[in-house]
Amino acid sequence: MKKSLFTPLIFAFILLLALVLVPNKWIIKLIPHNRISQAATELNPFMFQGKYVQDKMLSSDKYLPVYGSSELARLDQFHPSNYFQVNKEGVTPFLIGRGGTESLIHFLNFSEHTEQLKNKKIVFVLSPQWFQPGGADESHFAPNFSSLQGYDFAFNDKIDPNMKKRAIKRLLKYNAVNADPMLTILYKADISKDPLVHSEAALVRPFAKAYQQVLIKKDLYYTLAGGPHRHRTISHSVKNKSWNQLEQYADRVGKKYSRSNQFAITDSQYNKIEARVPELKNSKAGASYGRSVEYQDFQLVLDLLKQSGAKPLFISVPVNGNWYDYVGFPKEGRTAYYTRIKNQIEQEGFQVADFSDHEYDPYFMKDTIHIGWKGWVYTDRAITDFLNDSNKTFANK
Known part of the structure; x- marks a missing residue:
């Protein structure tokens, strides 16, 4: 009985040990050459x-x-993933982010790649709804927090020390970080003068380094295995069209899929909220995106990109003006965000495509907060000019 009970456990342990001891370069050799293009x-x-x-x-x-x-x-x-593929502009957009991926998550991600970001053109799409008074909450932060990026950040000595301390103080506000005792001790040692904290950090550092290597290997195995392949339908309907033609086409498509409501929200999305629409009227009175700790988190992003020598273009997306008026979200609470975020970006010398004048432009947004058909056309044009080093005023096109 004992033999039959422990044999699978012993086998599992030996297998796990073997996987950990496999040299990283061996795993890398097995990763398919098309894995990067698949992940785009x-x-x-x-x-x-x-x-x-x-x-x-x-x-x-x-x-x-x-x-x-x-x-x-x-x-x-x-x-952009479709437009730039069929129009052969010489680049392939690589998408990084999902719901809840806000400034602090992007900051940790950027901190992993400071050397590769030097002189690299990137695009960063901003969403007004990130800028809630309390910034990213636990429910948005935790699913997007990467332990690998968290540990790499702890051992990163190339980032400006003051910037690192500011980031750590914010990161320690989240349970997803505090739930890891080794990482918490490492972070606290960076911002504390307490000798006891530094002694604890010295004790855990070798174990943290070992765990970091395990996380690196785990990343390689995930990359080797790949993820569920999602078939993306490629449409050639936007090929070789002028910007005016694309705008008109976007209007037609938007109208086709947004017939059920006066807000130009896609029918499929509006059907999900239709029963609640009457009770949502004036439900956001007094709200504002102009005051938020997210501005501090976003400043960390700007500071790190500046230190890295990156060349970003920021896309400032508006909200659906008609919907926001309906729910009573004050115009001044939106304008405060548009003005503040634009000034914050430009003060660092970065470019911003400010689309705040398109709040009431039908089909610029696909629903209440997400950029839609015409909005992507404007974004494609802004990116094209950015890649061609144009200094035009993006918002006035």
Whole structure:
């Protein structure tokens, strides 16, 4: 009985030990050459919460990294992933982000790749709804937090020390970080003058280093295995069209899929909220995106990109003005955000495509908060000018 009970456990332990001891270079040799191109539109969190795939992507001139959140999954014929593929602009957008991927998560991600970001053009899509008074809450932060990126950040001595301390103080506000005692001790040692804390950090450091190596190997195995392949339909309907033609086409498509309501919200989304629409009227009175700790978190992103020598284009997405008026979200509470975020970006010398004037532009948004058909057309044009080093005023096109 004992033999039959313990044999599977012993076998499992030996197998686990073997997997851990396999040299990383052996695993890397087995990773398919097309894994990076597959991951470009997969939106697989295993890929963008890891390190290997992004290292390879950022080292290639083929890819244009596009960072954002849930809007990246709104793939249609106008989406940059489709537009740039069929129009052969020389780059392939690589999508990094999902719902809840806000400033602190992007900051940790960028901190993994500071050397590859030097002189690298990237696109960063901003969402107003990130800028709630308390910033990213636990429910959005925790699913997107990467232990590998968290440990790599702890051992990263290339980041400006003051910036690192600011980031750690924010990270320690989250249960997802505090739930890891080794990481918590390492972080506290960076911001504390207490000798006891530094002694504890010295004790756990070797174990933390070992765990970091396990996380690196885990990332390689995930990359080797890949994720569930999502078939993306490629539409050639946007090929070789002028920007005016694309706008008109986007209007037609938007109208076709938004017939059920006066807010130009896609029918499928409106059907989900239709029963609650009457009770939502004036439910957001007094709200504002102009005051939020997210601005501090976003400043960390700006500071790190500046230190890294990256060349970002920020896309400032509006809200659906008609819907926001209906729910009573004050116009000044939106304008405060548009003005503040634009000033914050430009003060660092970065470019921003400010689309705040399009709040009431039908079909610019697909629903209440996500960029839609016409919005992607404007984004495609802004990215094209950015890649061509144009200094035009993006918002006035």
